[in-house]
Amino acid sequence: MALPDSLPKSVRIVEVGPRDGLQNEPGDIIPTEVKVELINRLSDAGLSYVEAASFVSPKWVPQMGDASAVMAGINRKSGVTYAALTPNMKGLEGAIEAKVDEVAVFSAASEAFTQKNINCSIKESLERFTPIMETAKANNIRVRGYVSTVLGCPYNGDIAPEQVAAVCRDMLDMGCYEISLGDTIGVGTPLKAKKMLEVVSKSVPVEKLAAHFHDTYGQALANLYAVIEEGIAVVDTSVAGLGGCPYAKGASGNVATEDVLYMLNGLGIETGVDLNKLVATSHWITQQLGRSNGSKVSLAIGCE
Numbered sequence: 001m002a003l004p005d006s007l008p009k010s011v012r013i014v015e016v017g018p019r020d021g022l023q024n025e026p027g028d029i030i031p032t033e034v035k036v037e038l039i040n041r042l043s044d045a046g047l048s049y050v051e052a053a054s055f056v057s058p059k060w061v062p063q064m065g066d067a068s069a070v071m072a073g074i075n076r077k078s079g080v081t082y083a084a085l086t087p088n089m090k091g092l093e094g095a096i097e098a099k100v101d102e103v104a105v106f107s108a109a110s111e112a113f114t115q116k117n118i119n120c121s122i123k124e125s126l127e128r129f130t131p132i133m134e135t136a137k138a139n140n141i142r143v144r145g146y147v148s149t150v151l152g153c154p155y156n157g158d159i160a161p162e163q164v165a166a167v168c169r170d171m172l173d174m175g176c177y178e179i180s181l182g183d184t185i186g187v188g189t190p191l192k193a194k195k196m197l198e199v200v201s202k203s204v205p206v207e208k209l210a211a212h213f214h215d216t217y218g219q220a221l222a223n224l225y226a227v228i229e230e231g232i233a234v235v236d237t238s239v240a241g242l243g244g245c246p247y248a249k250g251a252s253g254n255v256a257t258e259d260v261l262y263m264l265n266g267l268g269i270e271t272g273v274d275l276n277k278l279v280a281t282s283h284w285i286t287q288q289l290g291r292s293n294g295s296k297v298s299l300a301i302g303c304e
């Protein structure tokens, strides 16, 4: 069956499990070796972009406190981009020292969320990014941008798509090569996601946008399909649906990588990822963490 013209031939998966997935894990600090093995397994499964760590304040996000050790421990596979979050210059300096391939800055479309997440206003966050952009450029490091709460905020409720578009445009103008649209608390529905994208893509070309959808209300796959039909070809996912957000109460993990892969495979859209290896990794990490698996596909396929 031929692929409908509205769908892309391939989708790039940005695996955020080791960062977004683990940053909010309750209980003990996850051993560095487990994080390292997770990243190695993900790259072995064919994921060519792994967000591996976060150079943020360990007081704010203790699970990411070993970012340098994680970066030092992984087997760097050729062709794989290992990225990390950097909220400020201190983070960027750590990331450069750890030889991160790419960094990501992050803000939000909601003032209240930005305050809770990075302790400043949206405007201040963008000002903080200016030296990051300059130093990253001088070091030949590409910068990805995240905009959170694009379909709703845990504190401010509904967010106007125009507000999302304005922050995205600012981040693009500053030099981010791609902007990832975060439905941080997973409240979106397909039509709402499409409408948001319609407005945002008037300010930022759709080829420069990615979808980063959490699955709190079980809508993430449907929302993804809706935006893929509108031209989105970069999708952020988390193995086993790991994760949540420390500053968004009740937020569950990102849409599970395996579930997205199964859907894309069914549509005949290429990703370069091996589903069986991914499912094995999914079962391995959930066993390591002693938590249930958030991927329906991994549960259906089971473990050997």
Ligand SMILES: CC(C)(COP(=O)([O-])OP(=O)([O-])OC[C@H]1O[C@@H](n2cnc3c(N)ncnc32)[C@H](O)[C@@H]1OP(=O)([O-])[O-])[C@@H](O)C(=O)NCCC(=O)NCCSC(=O)C[C@@](C)(O)CC(=O)[O-]
Pocket: 020, 023, 054, 055, 056, 057, 058, 059, 060, 061, 085, 087, 088, 089, 090, 091, 092, 094, 106, 117, 118, 119, 146, 147, 148, 149, 182, 183, 184, 212, 245, 246
């Ligand atoms: C931005 C700050 C640092 C401001 O936090 P602050 O407290 O305003 O900053 P500060 O400059 O006063 O620093 C406080 C302390 O942290 C240290 N510090 C300061 N910066 C760093 C750093 N980079 N690395 C290590 N340490 C750092 C700094 O040295 C100081 O240490 P002290 O002097 O008290 O000992 C803080 O709010 C922070 O780290 N926030 C991170 C929050 C976070 O990681 N959130 C999760 C990621 S975003 C997300 O998940 C959403 C996303 C991207 O997935 C998309 C979506 O789903 O929507």
